Amino acid sequence: MERLRIALGSDRAGHDYKTLLAEDLQASDAVIKVIDVGVHGQDKIPYPKIAVTAAQLIASGCADRALLICHTGLGMAIAANKVPGIRAVTAHDPYSVRCSIVSNNAQVLTFGQGVVGLSVARRLAAKWLTYRFDPNSSAAVKVEAIHAFETSRNSS
Numbered sequence: 001m002e003r004l005r006i007a008l009g010s011d012r013a014g015h016d017y018k019t020l021l022a023e024d025l026q027a028s029d030a031v032i033k034v035i036d037v038g039v040h041g042q043d044k045i046p047y048p049k050i051a052v053t054a055a056q057l058i059a060s061g062c063a064d065r066a067l068l069i070c071h072t073g074l075g076m077a078i079a080a081n082k083v084p085g086i087r088a089v090t091a092h093d094p095y096s097v098r099c100s101i102v103s104n105n106a107q108v109l110t111f112g113q114g115v116v117g118l119s120v121a122r123r124l125a126a127k128w129l130t131y132r133f134d135p136n137s138s139a140a141v142k143v144e145a146i147h148a149f150e151t152s153r154n155s156s
């Protein structure tokens with residue numbers, strides 16, 4: 001299985017989980033590279049800047065996926081989704097995390113440090129790394145429809 005380049009980011013509210021998840025990602029056989037896009041320490045950089053930076057790394061081909069943490073996960077997903085071509089979701093249960101890849105081919109997963117326990121987040125992230133999207137699956141047609149809508153909207 002191809003090893004993944006993961007952009008990892010958080011705001012201040014997600015920094016503790018980012019630090020711990022970074023260790024997990026770096027130790028994982030499924031990961032070839034972790035790109036830390038901040039924040040560092042108690043930087044006050046707001047979540048949209050971190051989310052867009054990570055999403056742009058994916059859009060430009062420099063990363064395969066991103067894992068982003070804020071207080072709820074919601075703002076990170078909203079911001080990352082503004083980058084063309086990016087599908088970002090917040091998911092805190094195993095089935096949704098699996099579907100985010102297998103069904104939605106979402107490149108970005110976001111967690112909320114304030115709403116999911118650390119051990120659950122660590123297990124979810126570990127499983128997330130094992131899933132791959134099948135471009136020949138029935139789900140691919142729907143993901144392509146999202147892409148087609150986005151492309152047509154941006155060119156009109």
Ligand SMILES: O=C[C@H](O)[C@H](O)COP(=O)(O)O
Pocket residue numbers: 011013014047070071072073074075076
């Ligand atoms: O969705 C946003 C995040 O939860 C963030 O960590 C907190 O954002 P706020 O400080 O604007 O509420």
